[in-house]
Amino acid sequence: MITEKDVLDLYRKCATELSSDIKEGLKDAARTEESENARDVLESIIENIEIAKTESKPICQDTGIPVFYVKHDKTQSEEDIRKIIERATDTATKEIPLRPNAVDSVSGKVIGNKPVIHFEESAKFEMTLLMKGGGSENISKIYSLPDTMLGADRDIEGIKKCVFDAVFNAQGKGCPPYIIGIAIGGSIEEVAHLSKKQLLRDINDHNKDSELRKVESELLEGINKMEIGPSGIGGKTTALAIKLAKSHRHPASFFVGVSFGCWATRRASYGH
Amino acid sequence: MDIDFTKLKVGDKVVLNGTIFTARDRAHLFLLKNEFPQIQNSIIYHCGPIVKDDKIIAAGPTSSARMDAYTPKLIDKYNIKAIIGKGGMDDNVLKKLKGRAVYLSAIGGAALIYSKNMKIKNVYCKEFGMTEAIWEIEVENFPVIVTMDSNGNSLHSEVLEKSRNVFQKIVK
Incomplete structure (x- = not known):
């Protein structure tokens, strides 16, 4: 009970201890970032995480x-x-x-x-x-394919265009490096729910669906080429992880839900 | 505050000592509709802190873009010298900063780095709630980076244009 x-x-x-997968992801990024500004930001973030744990503060x-x-x-x-x-x-x-x-x-x-x-x-x-922060919630989006403005059709390329568009428009507003959960198909509430739920996955897990796994890594690579960077002031770590899921869709509908998690995506579990 | 903000350039790292005022969406509307001479010539921090027993527990920046529409008027009305926030602000704000003020970036989410050297001096509009109230805070060694200067330069615009090039190549 x-x-x-x-x-x-x-x-x-949940509020005071960041999950170790995200913390290690940030530490790895701090080691590999080439931009001094990006490294400074990541080092401050890591210091902040340590203070939170030691002093038991949010x-x-x-x-x-x-x-x-x-x-x-x-x-x-x-x-x-x-x-x-x-x-x-x-x-x-x-x-x-x-x-x-x-x-x-x-x-x-x-x-x-x-x-x-x-x-x-x-x-x-x-x-x-x-x-997770309201900033990362505000930049989250639901697309409906086809999207004429983006030239995005109902296929893998179309889905990727939506995600790149969401990240481009987000810039640094939602506290990058981001964790991005994506869900395709479904009804509108299903892609919202399922995309957010992807933020609970360990950032280093492997998608069991090899096709989706391939899209996840292509998206991560493309997003980090945009060089929005930690805090949005430049650098190669714009996202730490991309997590994609699919559900069935109505013949007339094709939704792409994109849920952003800030670097401080806090999650904790009971009963594991 | 003992800094000539107009001399600062994009990329400069600065440490702030002195008084700042928090203000978010609701406070901006209040400040434009009412007279509030306390913030004349001051520094605005886009932030809604956690406060307990008159102590700041956590106080990172909030997204500044939400304040884009109000900021040019706020700078004019109160001669604001610097704005601290995250994510940057739009071209209208950049134009208004020219020759008079700067935008300083703090790291979103790094709430404890900033709160460790903060003391509350006063609180106004407490009826707006903890997040939206105007907190007058004394800061010590508050680290920020200049990302929009008073010469019309913006690091956010640079990052945006660079990412636009990559985005357009990917999307075609």
Whole structure:
């Protein structure tokens, strides 16, 4: 049974400790960057990550919108789990502390933090929390193919054009080096959900689908040729990883969802 | 602040000591609609910090592009000397900086590098909430890089053009 304390601990780990795959990715980039500005940025980022862990403070002031991915076996109801998460969110906001980020869209009043929760049934209980900056959320996009402006058709080349366009337009606005999750096909909410979920993958994992794996590496290579760089001030590390997934589509539709994660893509899991 | 910002050039690394004011979207609208003489000749930081018990816990920059539309008017009205943020600002801001002010880049997400040497002096518009309030902060050794100078140069434009060339070759 998951408790409020478990979720609070998950928040603290997520907000203050960057996953080792991303941290190592940033360290590798700092070693290989040729631009002095880019190296300086990466070294400051690495120092920031160390301070966060040592002092148990949030890596970034931006809490983002906390997103929970919950797999559960029905021993606890979704309603109970939701209540536990919401209470833990309030406590975490006060204690860690996290910046209150939930703004009433009409009145402008700030009402603490409000998590988004996705449930899925499973034999084993697992809970993953994702936190990333609003800047990286703002540059995320959904394309509909064909796209005449981009000259993008309903094929692999067309998909790649969408992703390059998203990165070009993003420049340094979403805190690069980015982790980019992409999903193709589906209905509109499916590509939004599935592309964001790709940000949970270990940045060094290998896509089981060899065709998608090839596209991931071609995209990564192309994106880093743009030399937008860490913090957007030039350099060869614009993205650390590209993660691509596919789902089925309607005959009339072909969506490409592009979800950006900032370098401070924070994720932590319970039950692994 | 004891710096002649108009002498700075794109690429210069600077360390700031003195007073800065945070301002985001809502504060910009407030500052344009109301008189707020405290920020005359001052430095604006695009930032919504985490604050607890009157201490700044974390305070990295937010995306400056959201403030593009308000910034030329803000510079005119309050004679702003420098703007700190992330991601750069548009050509209208670059034109307005000419001969009078600069844009300084801080690293997005590196919130603890900046908060370690910050002290709160005052807070205004607290009713806007922690993120959108105007925090008057005393900073020590605040490291930034000049990415838009008062001579019309912008590192962001350079990066944009370079990436555009590559983008156009890839997309064709």
